[in-house]
Amino acid sequence: MRVQVNARNRGYQFDTQPGEKVLYAGLRAGIELPYECGTGTCGTCKARAVSGRLRDGWPQAPGRKFVKPELGEFLMCQCAAEDDLTLEVSKFVYAAEPGAYAPAACAGVLRGARMLTHDVMQFALELDQPREFDAGQFIVVAAPGLEGYRAYSMVNYERGARRLDFVVKRKPGGGFSDWLFGADRVGARLALFGPLGKATFYPGVDRNILCIAGGSGIAGMMSILSHAVEERHFERRQGWLFFGVRALSDAFYLQELSDLCARCPERLAITIALSDADVPGSAARDWPALAFARGLVHEVAKRAMTGKYRNVRAYVAGPPPAVDAALRVLLLEAKLTADNIRYDKFS
């Protein structure tokens, strides 16, 4: 089936498979259709059907609140073409840069699941084929028998990765989370699509790096910092990571973060912010390379970063209230320009 996209600046055509979401088919063809979450929440991929029939895979998607169905509007990440389709996107749409990693559908087998805290699990997907991605990107993954995809950021960074690492926080009522935590899923085969997301780090970003992460939002930051350390980015530049959790027992990756610090003495500063509990005396003893502070992660970051925002590129991830609070600090206090604040909107 053929999809014709009429964008503000020009038109594009691409093929789609039966059942394939319009957004994924377009991205796979190297057309940078607008999206952020890719999973039905943010509303960014809104389009208007001019002709052709669609099947909506998730009519209850939260992002539907941005859509006026009576005008033919729909979410490209949730709908598949039933026959040839012409649609209108009220945005400027460009072809992907040559050499960009085009996202594609693939599959992976779940391996190495282990609990990092009482409610956070790490697992890996062993891929059928190696995959390229940028540090900070995510994939969307579908569990067997569950409708729709969920987005998870890669924790690791490597070229031609055959294995992608993820962290998931247990969220009662969350379809994928319930599936993952509900039984031993090692060996399960999952469909995925990616890589996606623009909150990426690459060595051409010749700036100081500030990462603010809440909870499992640390995933993409691990990828970014690993890549930056590997590329010796912090020989020229400074780096800061603020990682917010409730209490020390909710923190994870402290060994990995200590190892990153050890490789960039004086240049990479990592602070664990505890929102609901005092910092135990043992913390500084057990993790001498890391700093600890009591407070919400954006407030801890704000206190520590005053006067240090020159030439900074900031990355933000985590639960929506934490992301919003951090954006507020970066825009109003730090006065960073919007192009130097990178995050993917999941709400």
Place this chain on the structure above:
Amino acid sequence: MTKRYVCRTTDVPVNGLREIEAEGGLKLLVANAAGEFFGYQAVCPHQDVPLCEGLYDGSVLTCHMHLWQWDIRTGAPIGIAEVPLEKYPLALEGDAIYLGDQTTALDVGELFNGISPDTLAKLAALARRETYEGGSVLYRPGDPADDIFVLDTGRVSFLVGRDDRTSPGGFMLRKGEVFGWAALLEGNPVRIASARCLEASALLRITGTDVLKALEQDPAAGYVVMRRLAGLIARYLASSGAK
């Protein structure tokens, strides 16, 4: 036009924002910038998010949704924002704020906003406002490119190429968007696309050579317009370039 009551100056805190329904029903955003008041469209031109929920420090307004930003004094886009905000002129009488005459498509136009009032008035006098039914064809490939067009209301789409070898060339939908700019080029330019109104539309038409003459008498404005024109053309040619 009669003035319409908006609100009291005390209704909008210093360096704060409020969405207000003016007399007559128009919803607008009122911003207080250290005691000066500015009126803008109430929702973000990107995704219809209420701008009163945005972040504002008294000089720059940021939509919280995707961080589009504008200069609060002019409505000009900053950073990643792609379009200006539509500005509503406000008038102060004592502590009451009134809505003045609404801006024209030319005032908010992406080529012309912010140039000297004299030259803008000259261009406004040259502009013919015409309305078209949905389906009307404005020009076809090969036609002489005589007029430039500024969209006031409606929606206009483009097809590049001739006969059955055509491809969609985008569409215009925002008040103030300019098309048919081949009319501002040297020589005897011709149209390379066809332009068709997708719905009932109102357009301002100005003869390209008249625009150039007016700009020659005001080189500062001419420079701004040509710079913006170059940017406009680049937007249609370029890849995103953003990574």
